[in-house]
Amino acid sequence: MILNSMHASGRKHFQLPSKNRLFTILGLIGVAFLLYALFRPAPVSVDTAPVSPGLLQATIEDEGTARVGERYRVAAPITGRLLRITLEEGDSLRRGDIAATVLPPALDALQEREAAFSARAAASALDESLARKKKAAVNAGEAALRALRYRNLYGEGAVSKEAFEGAQNDSAMLQRELQSAAAAAEAARFRLGRARAVIDPSVASRPLHVLSPVDGRVLVIHEKSERTLQAGTPLLDIGDPMSLEIIIDLLSSDAVLVRPGNPVEITGWGGPSILAARVMRVEPAARTTLSALGVEEKRVNVIAVLLSAEPALGDNYRVQARIEVERREHCLKIPRSALFRAGNRWHVFVAEGGRAAEKPVRIGLMGTHEAELLEGIDVGARVILHPSPVLRDGVRVRERT
Secondary structure (H helix, E strand, O other): OHHHHHHHHHHHHOOOOOHHHHHHHHHHHHHHHHHHHHHOOOOEEEEEEEOEEEEEEEEEEEEEEEEEOOEEEEEOOOOEEEOOOOOOOOOEEOOOOEEEEEEOOOOOHHHHHHHHHHHHHHHHHHHHHHHHHHHHHHHHHHHHHHHHHHHHHHHOOOOOHHHHHHHHHHHHHHHHHHHHHHHHHHHHHHHHHHHHHHHOHHHHOOOEEEEOOOOEEEEEEOOOOOEEEOOOOEEEEEEOOOOEEEEEEEEHHHHOOOOOOOEEEEEOOOOOOOEEEEEEEEOOOOEEEEOOOOOEEEEEEEEEEEOOOOOOOOOOOEEEEEEEEEEEEEEEEEEHHHOEEEOOEEEEEEEEOOEEEEEEEEEEEEOOOEEEEEEOOOOOOEEEEOOOOOOOOOOEEEEOO
């Protein structure tokens, strides 16, 4: 009796729930899932880029100005009356052509003494120019022999390509310096001749023709109309507009990274192509300038030479210059926009399985838009660009397509 009663009570205690109760439980579970789906954070939309191998260049970019490399300013050799200059800007001149004519005034005793001193100074300047020309010729000859020797060694595989190209660049630059020194010596010889003509009684009263010291074209005419002027007054500038050099105005903190021979790309000059140039020298002294915001800056001129002439580019034209200061031929690259600092290290977010994973990385060379990845993540990983403040490790993300 007692056993039957206990058996009956046990069946009553473990009976299955009714259909209404089952539907209620399932409904609560469905509502819970619905609320979770409605109120859980939506995935963050992100842009990604892969980690990939390739060439990385570290560059410095700034504005520059094109100018004629060998520019000669022709000045009045004596005090006198300038006759009207008939030349126009852009006209071609050969060395020795008449550029201007000055009528000398009658000399008094004091002026005769001054003219004699000027002639002696011009003679000294000529001696100095000839000495510089001789030194430049010796340097250019040695550089040419060295370039020839390196050419033969490079053909035999005994020297690197960088050493061969460096020898060729040195020879080319020293050859330009020789040409410049030779032209300066010729100009000094003309100035001496003019100074002596002032004190020569046979020619003192005759019109003095100011001759072009070099082959070139008239770049600027400073004095065109007839008037009386002092000795040394600039008359016109002469140069070869096809031998342009680029003056790049850099911050001193950037200029210390630049070396002669660095390749340069010239853009923003108005033409469709990118012009190739090479750094010839970095000026040793900086100057103080004011930025657009009124902040003092230390600026340095970097001079680059074009590797091929561009007829459309002229004197004093504005350009944009990009100097390559370092490169890595084969390295893993990561966009700089993916990097952020956390403590003392660089970090990135990697998109993995629909979630953001924060990873520390080690960075090497920094380029303008990319950086060298030394360690931290593997090739092919997709890093998140421009990580927003809402990104955290483990946050759900959705890549934009």
